[in-house]
Every structure is written in structure tokens, then in C-alpha cells.
Amino acid sequence: MTQAYVPPKVWTMESENGGQWASINRPDSGSRFEQVLPIGQHPIQLYSMGTPNGQKVTILLEELLALGIHQAEYDAFLIKIGDGEQFGSGFVEVNPNSKIPALMDRSLASPIRVFESGNILLYLAEKFGHFLPQALPERTEVMNWLFWLQGSAPYLGGGFGHFYAYAPEKFAYPINRFAMEAKRQLDVLDKQLAKQTYIAGEEYTIADVAIWPWYGNLVLGNAYNAAEFLDVQSYQHVQRWAKTIAERPAVQRGRIVNRTWGEAWEQLAERHNAQDIDRVLAQQPK
Numbered sequence: 001m002t003q004a005y006v007p008p009k010v011w012t013m014e015s016e017n018g019g020q021w022a023s024i025n026r027p028d029s030g031s032r033f034e035q036v037l038p039i040g041q042h043p044i045q046l047y048s049m050g051t052p053n054g055q056k057v058t059i060l061l062e063e064l065l066a067l068g069i070h071q072a073e074y075d076a077f078l079i080k081i082g083d084g085e086q087f088g089s090g091f092v093e094v095n096p097n098s099k100i101p102a103l104m105d106r107s108l109a110s111p112i113r114v115f116e117s118g119n120i121l122l123y124l125a126e127k128f129g130h131f132l133p134q135a136l137p138e139r140t141e142v143m144n145w146l147f148w149l150q151g152s153a154p155y156l157g158g159g160f161g162h163f164y165a166y167a168p169e170k171f172a173y174p175i176n177r178f179a180m181e182a183k184r185q186l187d188v189l190d191k192q193l194a195k196q197t198y199i200a201g202e203e204y205t206i207a208d209v210a211i212w213p214w215y216g217n218l219v220l221g222n223a224y225n226a227a228e229f230l231d232v233q234s235y236q237h238v239q240r241w242a243k244t245i246a247e248r249p250a251v252q253r254g255r256i257v258n259r260t261w262g263e264a265w266e267q268l269a270e271r272h273n274a275q276d277i278d279r280v281l282a283q284q285p286k
Contacts, residue, residue, distance in 0.1 A: 024084045029098065035088030040075025040272055043107035047079050047091060048100045050259030052157070052213035052223075053117040057101045058271070059254030060124055060131065060209050065274070066250045069128050071107065076271040078258050118150045121206040131206045142200045145207035153214045155181045165224040179230065186235045189215060193237035197244075208245060213255070216242035253277045
């Protein structure tokens with residue numbers, strides 16, 4: 001057996017901990033360099049990357065545009081988190097927590113900053129009056145699942161995803177611990193979706209928009225190369241729901257924004273108008 005780790009009395013960062021994202025991790029917050037964020041032509045300015053948390057916001061914006069809400073037009077600027085661009089002074093002014101996505105609403109006399117992906121979804125749903133029921137019981141159920149996602153996804157991404165896909169070495173204990181939790185969460189969703197079409201009922205809401213980029217991508221085989229390991233095919237109701245959401249045109253559009261990996265037809269570093277997305281999707285094989 002390898003020698004067990006004995007924590008010191010006071011933790012200090014002596015070296016990078018390894019792994020894909022090690023170079024950006026530090027135990028302090030705040031800006032690390034001066035950088036002015038670009039500002040586009042639309043009132044809504046998004047600074048993000050096409051990770052699951054980033055996809056939430058671009059999918060909702062595309063859903064709003066699909067409804068003909070022109071006020072939801074937006075510029076989406078790429079923040080390369082692997083390069084540490086989230087620590088630039090301009091980005092930190094929008095989100096002091098240095099996490100994507102971050103949004104500036106410049107439609108008002110005094111611009112409003114909005115950060116944390118779940119809060120951005122709530123802000124946009126309330127601002128434009130869609131994808132969030134007004135009646136208290138239905139609204140509360142949507143909020144139940146929005147908060148469920150915000151609390152659960154870190155166990156999937158920072159827990160399972162990190163140790164299974166990104167950590168420099170594979171260790172049984174953390175992989176087994178977080179695989180069990182990921183499967184428990186999938187079971188929660190599967191039982192919920194056995195009763196109804198969408199997460200919070202028969203209506204498509206920001207609960208679905210929030211949860212699909214994480215758990216929909218997972219069961220469709222688009223995350224961590226872990227579909228077989230987690231036996232995602234066994235979650236039949238999540239599979240049905242994930243495929244239904246994936247077929248929505250706004251989801252197909254929103255999922256590629258600020259994405260710089262994958263096939264050419266699913267990469268769009270920046271988005272400034274609808275034609276930007278059209279040009280990329282036109283490359284998709286028929």
C-alpha cells in the first residue's frame with residue numbers, strides 16, 4: 001500500500017496539483033492582470049465559454065430569440081478559461097468569483113452585472129417573461145430543480161468529471177465515490193422524468209435549460225467519455241428527455257456558442273448575430 005496522506009496543521013500551496021486545469025488554480029481571488037472587456041453592439045453582453053454552464057445561457061438566449069424576442073439579441077465573447085482570461089480585471093469587475101458565464105445587461109441607464117449561471121437564467125426568464133411559470137406552485141417546482149442543479153452539478157463536474165477524466169492519476173476511491181453520486185443523481189432525474197415530459201412538469205422551463213447541458217450531454221455520450229462506465233443507457237427516461245431537448249433548434253444553436261473544440265460545425269468562438277451561427281451549422285453533415 002502507498003503511504004497515507006497526512007494533512008499538515010496549516011495548508012499552504014507549495015506546487016500545482018496537476019491535471020488539465022492545474023495552472024489556473026490558486027487559493028486567492030481577484031484580478032491577476034489588467035484587461036478591458038470588449039463591448040459589442042447589443043444590449044446583452046455575454047462573456048463565457050461553451051462548457052455546460054456556458055451552454056445554459058446561450059441556449060436560453062437562443063430560445064428567447066426563437067420566440068421573436070429581439071431584445072434578447074446578444075454578443076457572446078469567448079473567455080478562454082484554460083488561459084486564465086477569467087482573471088482579467090474587466091472580467092473580475094463583472095464576476096468577482098472569476099467563473100464563466102458572466103453577463104452585462106446594458107439595456108438600462110445603469111448597466112446590470114449578472115453572474116452565476118443559475119441566476120443568469122432566472123434573470124433572463126424574469127426580464128423577458130418566458131420559461132418560468134408565474135403561478136406560485138409551478139414556479140416553485142421549477143426553482144426546486146434549478147437549485148437542485150446548482151447544488152448537484154459540482155459533484156458531477158468537479159467531482160466525477162475531474163477524477164475520472166482530468167486528474168493526472170486515477171484513484172479508485174474518488175472515482176468510485178463520485179461515480180456513485182453521479183448515478184444517484186441520474187436515478188433522481190430518471191424517476192422524476194418517468195412521471196412527466198419535462199423536469200418540472202409538462203412545460204419546458206429554465207429547469208430543463210439548466211440541467212440538460214450537464215446531464216443531457218452526459219447520457220448522450222458527450223461528456224467525460226464515461227457513457228459506458230456509468231451505464232447511461234439504463235436511464236431510459238433521462239435518455240428520452242435528453243434526446244427531446246437536443247432536437248430543439250435553439251438548443252442546437254446555443255450549444256455551439258463560445259465552443260472551440262469538437263467538429264467544425266459545432267465550433268463558434270464568438271457570436272454577434274444569428275448569421276454567425278447559421279454559417280457554422282451549415283457545415284454540419286446532412
